[in-house]
Structure formats: C-alpha cells, structure tokens
Amino acid sequence: MRMGVHREVRETAEAIDTMEIRGAAAIADAAARALRAQARASDADSPEAFRGELRAAARTLFETRPTAVSLPNALRYVLHGIEGATVAALRESVEATVAEFCVRLDHAQADLGEVGANRLRDGDVVMTHCHSTDALACIEVAVDQGKELAAIVKETRPRNQGHITAEELSELGVPVTLIVDSAARHYLNDVDHVLVGADSIAADGSVINKIGTSGLAVNARDRGTPVMVAAQTLKLHPATLTGHTVDIETRDVSEVVDRETRTAIGDPDVANPAFDVTPPRYVDAIVTERGQYPPESVVTLMRELFGEGTTRPWEGA
Numbered sequence: 334m335r336m337g338v339h340r341e342v343r344e345t346a347e348a349i350d351t352m353e354i355r356g357a358a359a360i361a362d363a364a365a366r367a368l369r370a371q372a373r374a375s376d377a378d379s380p381e382a383f384r385g386e387l388r389a390a391a392r393t394l395f396e397t398r399p400t401a402v403s404l405p406n407a408l409r410y411v412l413h414g415i416e417g418a419t420v421a422a423l424r425e426s427v428e429a430t431v432a433e434f435c436v437r438l439d440h441a442q443a444d445l446g447e448v449g450a451n452r453l454r455d456g457d458v459v460m461t462h463c464h465s466t467d468a469l470a471c472i473e474v475a476v477d478q479g480k481e482l483a484a485i486v487k488e489t490r491p492r493n494q495g496h497i498t499a500e501e502l503s504e505l506g507v508p509v510t511l512i513v514d515s516a517a518r519h520y521l522n523d524v525d526h527v528l529v530g531a532d533s534i535a536a537d538g539s540v541i542n543k544i545g546t547s548g549l550a551v552n553a554r555d556r557g558t559p560v561m562v563a564a565q566t567l568k569l570h571p572a573t574l575t576g577h578t579v580d581i582e583t584r585d586v587s588e589v590v591d592r593e594t595r596t597a598i599g600d601p602d603v604a605n606p607a608f609d610v611t612p613p614r615y616v617d618a619i620v621t622e623r624g625q626y627p628p629e630s631v632v633t634l635m636r637e638l639f640g641e642g643t644t645r646p647w648e649g650a
C-alpha cells in the first residue's frame with residue numbers, strides 16, 4: 334500500500350494554515366523541510382511512486398495559504414531540483430536540495446540585510462508594519478555597523494504581528510514606540526524610512542504585503558517619506574509575468590471580532606483580507622540579495638530568474 338502524505342507534512346500544513354508558522358521566509362523554509370520529511374519516510378518501491386508522493390505532499394502544503402509566493406517557489410525549487418534513477422538516489426537528492434535551499438534562504442537574507450542597511454543612516458527613525466524577517470535583517474546589519482536607530486512599530490491588527498517586531502527590535506537594542514495602526518500618519522513626519530517586507534512582488538513592481546501596507550505607503554508618499562521593501566528574490570511571483578494576479582488571502586472573521594461582541598453590536602458583516610497591493614509608484618526601492626531595484630525594473634530580475642514564467646510546483650516534476 335502507498336504511504337500517502339506523511340504526518341509531518343500534514344502537521345506543517347496545519348501549522349502554516351493556522352499561522353503558527355508564518356512569515357513568507359519561514360513558510361518556505363518549513364515547506365522545504367516537510368518535503369524532506371516525506372522523502373525520508375517514504376517506502377515507495379519505484380522512482381515514479383516516490384515522485385508521486387512528493388507531488389502529493391507539495392499539493393498539501395501549497396493549499397494552505399495563497400498569497401506568499403515563497404511557498405510555491407520553495408516547493409518548485411525542491412521538486413524540480415531533484416534527480417536520480419532509483420528511490421535511494423532520489424531520496425539523497427532531496428536531502429541535498431533541501432539543505433542547499435535552506436542555506437540559500439539564510440544567505441539571501443543576510444546579503445539583503447547588507448544592501449538594506451546601506452540605505453539607513455546613523456540616527457534614522459524607521460516605521461515598520463507587521464513582522465518581516467527580511468526587513469529586520471536590514472536593521473540588524475545597520476545596528477551591527479554601529480548605527481543608532483529608533484523604530485515606530487505599527488501593531489498590525491488583527492493579529493498584532495507588530496508585537497513580534499517590537500520584541501525583536503528591543504532585543505537588538507533599538508528603542509521602540511508601539512502605535513495603533515491608525516496613528517501611522519500622525520508620526521510620519523518624524524520618520525526617515527518606512528520599512529516593510531513582502532509576501533509577493535508582481536512583475537509590474539507592485540508589492541503584496543500585510544493589509545495596511547498600501548495605505549501606509551500612500552501616506553508616506555504624501556509626507557515625502559521613502560518606502561523601502563525588503564524582499565529576497567524568493568518573493569518574486571513568476572506567474573505575474575504571464576498576466577496572472579496574486580490571490581489575496583481572506584482569513585476568518587474571528588480574528589477581527591469574537592462571536593459575542595459581534596452579536597452585541599448587531600451582527601454586522603465582517604471582512605478580513607490579510608494582504609493588500611501597493612502600486613509601484615508608492616515604493617522607492619525593493620531591496621533584494623541581488624541589490625536594490627526601483628520597483629519598475631524588478632521585471633528584468635524576474636525574467637532572469639524564471640524565464641518567461643513557471644507552472645505550478647508539481648507540474649512536470
């Protein structure tokens with residue numbers, strides 16, 4: 334009997350779905366490791382059966398959250414990177430490919446941090462939205478370079494990932510002022526950079542990131558505050574090269590208001606989109622491990638990395 338999708342894959346998918354594992358880079362890392370767990374546990378008796386198991390595992394992981402393209406990009410990297418004529422050779426190839434992927438992920442973030450840190454000067458105040466390890470890497474390198482920074486951190490309703498950012502910046506020794514999301518414009522005059530991450534970058538340079546990013550970027554432009562997006566190339570969305578749009582995840586309304594409160598206030602409709610799209614004209618720079626790009630020229634990098642587009646991760650694998 335075929336083994337099917339391994340328990341660790343299902344648990345990882347569940348953890349991504351419930352956002353116990355969250356953040357585009359962390360999701361990619363967890364998905365690659367889950368494919369490795371599938372490969373390690375496989376009792377497939379033929380290379381085709383082995384590949385079939387990996388494809389099924391990839392689908393299970395893919396179906397969790399739709400917006401962060403790092404997830405399909407990670408799955409594609411592993412599924413299309415493996416080779417071997419026997420199950421044993423394929424299994425070894427998965428080990429090597431996942432190890433290589435995880436190292437590349439770490440290096441990309443570190444290299445991106447160096448680029449982003451060059452944009453930050455001693456004494457700068459940075460405003461953040463949500464929690465992005467790519468964005469924090471820029472601040473960490475700047476702090477290591479001896480620059481003194483301060484941060485205004487938006488709490489980022491409904492899930493308050495700004496609290497994680499506040500904690501991690503405090504650990505870096507960066508003084509933090511935590512604000513409610515609606516106070517952002519009030520503080521923009523005191524801010525030298527808006528610094529955010531990304532879940533996906535589209536071919537036209539649009540940035541798909543946590544809901545509230547686009548309003549923040551528009552306000553920043555109005556105040557003349559530069560907006561910097563820290564996004565390693567794993568966040569480039571290849572399907573947008575061929576006209577596809579990025580799905581915006583809608584999450585459960587219970588994240589916004591609990592049942593009891595909702596009933597008490599007359600049971601209104603509640604909406605909870607998790608991401609929004611910031612048009613390229615509101616973004617000053619996209620900082621990647623390959624250097625910084627004006628959003629309009631990110632498409633050249635995308636073509637270089639992906640050609641004219643890609644299929645879904647398991648197709649042709």
Ligand SMILES: O=P(O)(O)OC[C@H]1O[C@H](OP(=O)(O)O)[C@H](O)[C@@H]1O
Pocket residue numbers: 355356357358359463464465466467468494529530531532542543607
């Ligand atoms: O890859 P890193 O930079 O860590 O995170 C990138 C983005 O992922 C997060 O989404 P969520 O919290 O998973 O919904 C935020 O939108 C953040 O900007």
